[in-house]
Amino acid sequence: MTILSRAKNIAAPLIFGVVFLALWESVVVGFDLKPYFLAAPSKIVEQFFKNTTRIWEATVVSGTNALVGLIVGTILGIAMSFVLSRFRFLSQLVTPLAISLNAIPIFVLVAVLNNMYSITSEIPRRFMVTLVVYFIVLVNVARGLTQVRSIHVELMRSYAASDLAILRKVRVPNAIPYLFTALKVAAPASVITAFVSEYFGGSQNGLGSRITSNIANSKNAAAWAYVLGACLLGLAFYTVSIILESLTRRGQSK
Amino acid sequence: MSAAANISAVEVFATSKIFNQESDKQVDALLDVNLTIQSGEFVSLIGPSGCGKSTLLRLIANLLEPTQGSIRVNNKTAAQARLDQDYGMAFQQAGLFDWRTVRKNIELPLELKGWDKDKREARAIEMLGLVKLEEFGNMYPWQLSGGMQQRVAIARALAAHPPLLLMDEPFGALDEMTREYMQGELLRICAETSTTVVFVTHSIPEAVYLSNRVVVMSPRPGRILEVIDVNLGSKRNEQTRAADGFFRSITTVREALRGTHAEHVAANAIRGAEDR
Numbered sequence A: 001m002t003i004l005s006r007a008k009n010i011a012a013p014l015i016f017g018v019v020f021l022a023l024w025e026s027v028v029v030g031f032d033l034k035p036y037f038l039a040a041p042s043k044i045v046e047q048f049f050k051n052t053t054r055i056w057e058a059t060v061v062s063g064t065n066a067l068v069g070l071i072v073g074t075i076l077g078i079a080m081s082f083v084l085s086r087f088r089f090l091s092q093l094v095t096p097l098a099i100s101l102n103a104i105p106i107f108v109l110v111a112v113l114n115n116m117y118s119i120t121s122e123i124p125r126r127f128m129v130t131l132v133v134y135f136i137v138l139v140n141v142a143r144g145l146t147q148v149r150s151i152h153v154e155l156m157r158s159y160a161a162s163d164l165a166i167l168r169k170v171r172v173p174n175a176i177p178y179l180f181t182a183l184k185v186a187a188p189a190s191v192i193t194a195f196v197s198e199y200f201g202g203s204q205n206g207l208g209s210r211i212t213s214n215i216a217n218s219k220n221a222a223a224w225a226y227v228l229g230a231c232l233l234g235l236a237f238y239t240v241s242i243i244l245e246s247l248t249r250r251g252q253s254k
Numbered sequence B: 001m002s003a004a005a006n007i008s009a010v011e012v013f014a015t016s017k018i019f020n021q022e023s024d025k026q027v028d029a030l031l032d033v034n035l036t037i038q039s040g041e042f043v044s045l046i047g048p049s050g051c052g053k054s055t056l057l058r059l060i061a062n063l064l065e066p067t068q069g070s071i072r073v074n075n076k077t078a079a080q081a082r083l084d085q086d087y088g089m090a091f092q093q094a095g096l097f098d099w100r101t102v103r104k105n106i107e108l109p110l111e112l113k114g115w116d117k118d119k120r121e122a123r124a125i126e127m128l129g130l131v132k133l134e135e136f137g138n139m140y141p142w143q144l145s146g147g148m149q150q151r152v153a154i155a156r157a158l159a160a161h162p163p164l165l166l167m168d169e170p171f172g173a174l175d176e177m178t179r180e181y182m183q184g185e186l187l188r189i190c191a192e193t194s195t196t197v198v199f200v201t202h203s204i205p206e207a208v209y210l211s212n213r214v215v216v217m218s219p220r221p222g223r224i225l226e227v228i229d230v231n232l233g234s235k236r237n238e239q240t241r242a243a244d245g246f247f248r249s250i251t252t253v254r255e256a257l258r259g260t261h262a263e264h265v266a267a268n269a270i271r272g273a274e275d276r
């Protein structure tokens, strides 16, 4: 990519964002909308900087939940995908299950889990994130391990390679791009799941609960300030997953 | 291509291959094939699409099991020959591994043979020289042209210096000029390493130019119709492509492919009738 086209790639959404915010601001000011109806971006930014420490604390709580779930879910997902690729019949059972579980908002399970743990426990939320990440990673990595080119398998057999050697030298390298695709999806999903889980009770210390409580108190601008924090957290997770991917992809195509 | 004194590299005895036997998808791919290939020989398989050329090659490679008959490679069972890595294989697609550099691709069969790193590297560099790609060892396959990738695949197939090379339309995806260049290279390499080659192709001139013998197969179920000796000597070059013997052999193979002599006569008779 040339510097020029890269600059274009960054400039276009940036300009769009500035124009959008300007419009938002002018609508709020122009129609004299009340802050409890829609807060102006300038007020939101003001609130954001007034509350940075509290937003940061809440971000750390939600962010830790998301990160723990992301890591545990990824490890478990990878482990299970190896089991599935080894025993194909299992994968025929689990894959449709995983896909359908992904389609329904399973984080409502957190309400049930909250009843099982103490009210201040973060475990139910982390468990939810783990579950969501687990299925995303499992489905993708299992695909990467099994959908190898038949010519590669045939070549390996012509070298009298063992199943283990085929796994190490063909299946695993083939699955690595699939893993990073999964992470690109799972990273933002882990943040979203961490927030949404907070809506179902438990301690009121994360970004999600702060957003709800501020809305309940008609502190619209403050609520939006927390939303801004949430966006930044999601963005941070996504950016890290992209950087990780580009690091491993250095020598590779597509 | 000096044929070493009558040592069989490949022996195929009364071999048949039926896919999906006793189901409604049954395919009789090969029927009673007998073929002996001497060590150092270059033999081409030619025949209509679907006649079982690739199947025969996969049987020799022990990637498939025969339904009937038996196959010996280097005086061993085909299975043992595969375990001993007695052959190298190349396909129509290069089938290189995108995540490995060119050199690492060539080293792969050596890795599986358990060679140590220095020995592997030295051999890979030697092979890169053989296919004239010395400067490309550290590149990735997708940075190379199709013809260069195919040369890497051939280098990989030859890396362990296997006595036998099995090739399934390896030049099928190349343009005519690259193809002729590759044919020359293959003959040079095989002469240098005295490798036996079984070569599947759809091109009659290619089969004739490369081979000591051309095996002509029938439409499915594949049988061997005729085995044609090509007497163009062991030193072949661009002049060979203009030689009378070259064209004569091409005609012989083409007629064998068209079907039996009898059909040829019948076709003439019909043409004669139309003229009247």
Ligand SMILES: Nc1ncnc2c1ncn2[C@@H]1O[C@H](COP(=O)(O)OP(=O)(O)OP(=O)(O)O)[C@@H](O)[C@H]1O
Pocket (backbone or CB within 6 Å): B019, B020, B027, B028, B029, B048, B049, B050, B051, B052, B053, B054, B055, B056, B220
């Ligand atoms: N694994 C398989 N299962 C079922 N049928 C097969 C299988 N492999 C090949 N066949 C069938 O066997 C027949 C011979 O196939 P083969 O690939 O050997 O033909 P071929 O001579 O190499 O053809 P082409 O010139 O098009 O490559 C075909 O009808 C094909 O459909």
Ligand SMILES: [Mg+2]
Pocket (backbone or CB within 6 Å): B053, B054, B055, B168
């Ligand atoms: Mg074929």
